[in-house]
Amino acid sequence: MKVENMIAVITGGASGLGEATATSIVEKGGQVLIADRDEAKGEALASRLGSQAMFVAVDVTSEEEVRRMLDQALERFGRVNTLINCAGIVIGEKVVGREQAHDLASFQKVLEVNVVGTFNMTRLVAEIMQKNKPNDKGERGVIINTSSIAAFDGQIGQAAYSASKGAVASMTLPVSRELSKHGIRVMAIAPGLFETPMFEQLPESAREALGSQTPFPNRLGKPAEFAQLVLSIAENVMLNGEVIRLDGAIRMQPR
Template sequence: MHMNTCRGVVTGGASGLGEATVRAIVQNGGKAVIFDQSEEKGVRLQNELGEAVLFIKTDVTNEEEVTEAVHQASEFMGSVNTVINCAGIGIAEKVIGRNNVHNLDLFSKVIQVNLIGSFNVIRIAAEKMISNEANEQGERGVIINTASIAAFDGQIGQAAYSASKGGIVGMTLPIARELARYGIRVMTIAPGLFHTPMFDTLPQEAKDSLGKMVPFPSRLGSPNEYAQLAQSIIENAMLNGETIRLDGAIRMQPR
């Protein structure tokens, strides 16, 4: 798929990895619709990037909201042929903590947003995609999910987050196999330590220390590097059914 034909829905697109991906789509001649809970950031980005972008306040876990948002996105762009799922949350809590066991509601919330929210958007958007006219390679759509190296190297306190991201990795191949008959590809990116809003509260010294844990390049990843990989996936029709670690060769220690 050529980027200038990209008609992309980006969840979590108002900041971080999602924002960088929205910018990459627009800079390469495509159109994008942002699904996000942050109205302030979403509207600001829409206003900055102009008529090629639409913000829709959306809870990815809500079936009715996502259904309506995908419909609006299709109306705005003429079709939806790309989905990049970047919406997600994270917590740090031990199974057996100092004062209590892991909060079950928190565990469920992380699974609900990260895993079920991603699947909710996939299933509703894929139903739209199968009606697209196939391009010269027979493609009708591309779906890119965001996992994490925590899916493979989960640290102590990351049980919920790792489980949610491991689920994303696990569903990539079966969905890719199912949607192949329609010419829809499904890929997952598993980022390592990236400079996203969750790192903004850390002092620079802490950021530098985390960056030094990465073999090469020894720094935090840039959201633009995530967007660059997303673009490569969109443009390369042979990329399908796989999870790509984007992590500078880091393997996380237990804590």
């Protein structure tokens, strides 16, 4: 799929990986719907990107809100042919802490947002994508979900996050197999340590120490590098049903 022909819904699109992806798509001629719960950041980004972008506040776990958002996308752009799921949350909590066991509600919340939210977006966007007219390569759409290296190298305290990102990785192949008959490709990216809002609260020395764990390049990843891979996946029709690690060869230690 050519980037200039992309009409993309990007969840978690107001900051971090999603913001960089939205910016890259618009800069190369595509159009984006920025879906996020942060209205201030979302509206500011859409204003900066101009007429090729719009913002809709949405809870990705709500069927009603997502359907309403997609109606707005169709009204504005006429169709949607790309979905990039970047929305997600993270917690750090041990299975058995010093005072009590892992809070069950927090575990369920991480799975609700990261797994149910990703699947909810995938199923509802695929429902409308299948109605698209195929392009010259037979494609009707591309779905790119965000997993994490925590799906494979989860650290102590990451049981909930690793479980959620493992689920995102695991659903890639079965969903891609099912949607292939409609000309819809499904991929996932598993980023390593990236400069995202999660790291912004850390002092520079702490960010450098984390980045130094990456063999090469010896730093934190940049959101623009995630966006670059998104566009490469979109443009290469043979990429389907796979999880790509984007991590500079890092393998996380237990703690």
